[in-house]
Amino acid sequence: MTRLVPLVLIGAALLAACSSTDKPKPTPLEAVTPQIAGRQVWSARLDGVQFPMQVTVRDGAFVVASTGGSVVALDAQSGRELWRGEAGSRVAAGVGSDGRFAAVVTQNNELVVLERGKRLWTAALSSRTTTSPLVAGERVFVIGVDRVVHAFDALDGRRLWTYRRTGEPLTLAQPGVLAAYKDTLLTGQGASLVGLDPLKGTLRWDVPVTSPRGTNEVERLNDLVGPALRVGDTVCARAFQSAVGCIAANTTSLRWSRLGGGQNGVGGDADLVFGADASDRITAWRTASGDTAWTNERLLHRDLSAPLSTGRTVVFGDGEGQVHFLAREDGKTLLRLPTDGSPIVGAPALAGTTMLVVTRNGGLFAFRPE
Secondary structure (H helix, E strand, O other): OOOOHHHHHHHHHHHHHHHHHHOOOOOOOOOOOOOOOEEEEEEEEOOOOOOOOOOEEEOOEEEEEOOOOEEEEEEOOOOOEEEEEEOOOOEEEEEEEOOOEEEEEEOOOEEEEEEOOEEEEEEEOOOOOOOOOEEEOOEEEEEOOOOOEEEEEOOOOOEEEEEOOOOOOOOOOOOOOEEEEOOEEEEEEOOEEEEEOOOOOOEEEEEEOOOOOOOOOOOOOOOEEEEEEEEOOEEEEEEOOOEEEEEEOOOOEEEEEEEOOOOOOOEEOOOEEEEEOOOOOEEEEEOOOOOEEEEEOOOOOOOOOOOEEEOOEEEEEOOOOOEEEEEOOOOOEEEEEOOOOOOEOOOOEEEOOEEEEEEOOOEEEEEEEO
16 A cells, blocks of 8 residues: 555645646636625734644634644634744644644654644654544544545554454555544545544544446545535545535444535535636535535636535635625625635634634734625
């Protein structure tokens, strides 16, 4: 397995190099007459974010990290810095936090855990990591690009268990799924959503979102990509370049699965699931049935982020730093707000009435739709 993982990374790099010249130009933006009120309420800056940022929201604060190694908690209402710490090395994935502990993974394959900004402990990992750690129940959970899941004691860094599923030679260097559902740890293993016992690391259940397709191992890569959406007992996720589906976690059964290429995670609510495909065509599926509610092709090839559903809107960031507020019922543009012109990294995050987006240049922009 370990010999083949780098082949996937090299393949992804070659595709990215080719796409830099062959990629279609972004669709020009239409003029927008604002249909809702919204404004920027504060901003801050990191030294740059070169990885898909997962902003953690805890106790009215946003917890963020930079590629340079800074880990920062900011008051959501005012942007005031609550604490700051340093990972001690460049960061590859992050950040996970339960409000007390915060965890990132460095480019040297080290898990670094801080307690309110103070570096507490580090642990060496066996492979590269692109998924933000999960901190819950005084444990820190990490999944590598080799799909191996590790659990550590948040207080002292003891490795508690390791879960490894064999038989899948190629893996995807893309942020995956690592989340909590009641007393179960959820993680993506290939195209399956897997439920693990967080205390022992033993398998509880395994539900595929889709089946492998393609004529070779690379074409059949369909790992679940994060972020996933959890609404009550329903968990929805995208399988890389193949499908979007929802699982009933309480009955461990697949509710529905629909074909749909794409590389980013999904967002939504109890009524609708939203996501953009590889061409940035946005689709809204009905959460209960998987039926298509609407599609939007006005933002094609704009490098859309994973979405955030809030109130009457669904929000996407794009590759030019624009933040698009679309009507959740039909996909029409209600508002567009700018940032610093660099790509939005990761899904927007919401704390109360304040929404935060992070840009590749390290800009933190807080908006308050009204």
